[in-house]
Amino acid sequence: MAGEYAICKLRELPDGHHRVVRVGGRELGVFNIRGSFHALPNLCPHQRGPLCEGGVSGTIDYGPHTDFKLAWIWEGEVVTCPWHSLEFHIPTGRCIAFDDIRLRTYEVRVVGDELRVVI
């Protein structure tokens, strides 16, 4: 059902934390990255693993855009599927290995002391 759904209290999701919630008939992962909130489906498009139960970290990059220097990027912005380690960039929903795969991202609002997700 479309609408705005309460997730939890603001203080229950501190910076650097994430949790999986069931709202509006969906399972979503909600992330607090340095005070900015994001939500993704808890479903990996690879083999349907519980993506957002995975850990959050940065990742490694290398190529012409890093001047061919190994770089640690996106600290705290990458969730890794616990099943087969496919990585996703949380703010954009972009699958890092397969650029053509994008997850739907959901808007998360702070209303008073509450977090809400818009579906």
Added chain:
Amino acid sequence: MSTDMAPVGRTAKRRETLAELFVVDADVHVHEDPAELAEYADPPWDVALREIATVDERYLDLPGMSPRAEYRVPFPGGSNRRQIVTSAREMREGLDELHVDQAVLFPDHLLSLAMVRDPAFATSLARAYNRWLHERWCSEESSLKGALVVAPQNPVAGAHDIRAYAGDRRFACVYLPGSGLKTLYGNELYDPVYEAAAEAGLPVVIHSVETVYPAFPFQLEQFRTSLAVHALAHPLSMIANLVNMLETGVPVRHPELRIGFMEAGTAWIPFIANRLDKEYIERRREVPLLQERPSTTMRRFYYGTQPIEEPERRADLVSMFDLFDGENCAMFASDWPHHDFDHPQHFLGLPFSPEARRKIMGLNAAAFFGLDMPR
């Protein structure tokens, strides 16, 4: 990874569900704790195993017992899932979630058994593991069947162990470590193992692992990444052992022996079958034992599916299975709970015929391992 993944339930005719199918998992992994193995080990190796147990272990990497020589540089991140299973009950619960009816148990650390340098320790380790597996796992859950490990460092002792358990249905096969091997499995040194296995009615399964150094497959230390080493170590181990077994005529010299290959995917099978058939035309006189195309002999071997290839077009996988008659010799394997396990639901979604699906997901393995068929 496939990019043409169709949602389940779109086809007009309803596909059998996992709950309805008879699913045999030809390869799952138990975690052998050295302190537990010590209880089953002959002296003085029990002392060594208790000492090994005082050292912290990492994934398939335990100094003294599992000589992985892991030199990769670690960065944070990666899967946070628990990738070990430590009891029969935990395994049964995990497999219930995967809808697996019966499974064959292979080890964790003893995947690297061929690289243990002291043959006496390797032999004792195999023996302790078999006792432990028999008592702590296979006797606890009748749907879990053991793979009886043979230390390739001592084939005569391995043959003795096979005979000691002959007729015990808790073991479904003999496991031969396929990587880090000094002498490939075509060598006549292993004839006692093959004779004992054939006598006991047990198939032998060669199972590979990601090895780096210092044994076969050679030169993998030149590669910098696991992407390279993992992609090569498994199929190279299989190809080398299979080719060596064919050139020395293992399947001809031991016609009753059933032979399986586990954990290298399946793409290597049509590749090497075609290469060998080509050579056979010109060089038959070098292998007069064979008396048929190598690919014909290879169709009597069995092959685990995991880690299953994921071509962009899923139908390509079905075509590839056709190239080696996979419908009749491939066995679904998940490799649970390891990092690259294949979920049965994923296999179920592949565009095989219903009959091929039933065979690959259960019936072929039941025939190969001699398991009880569903009622």
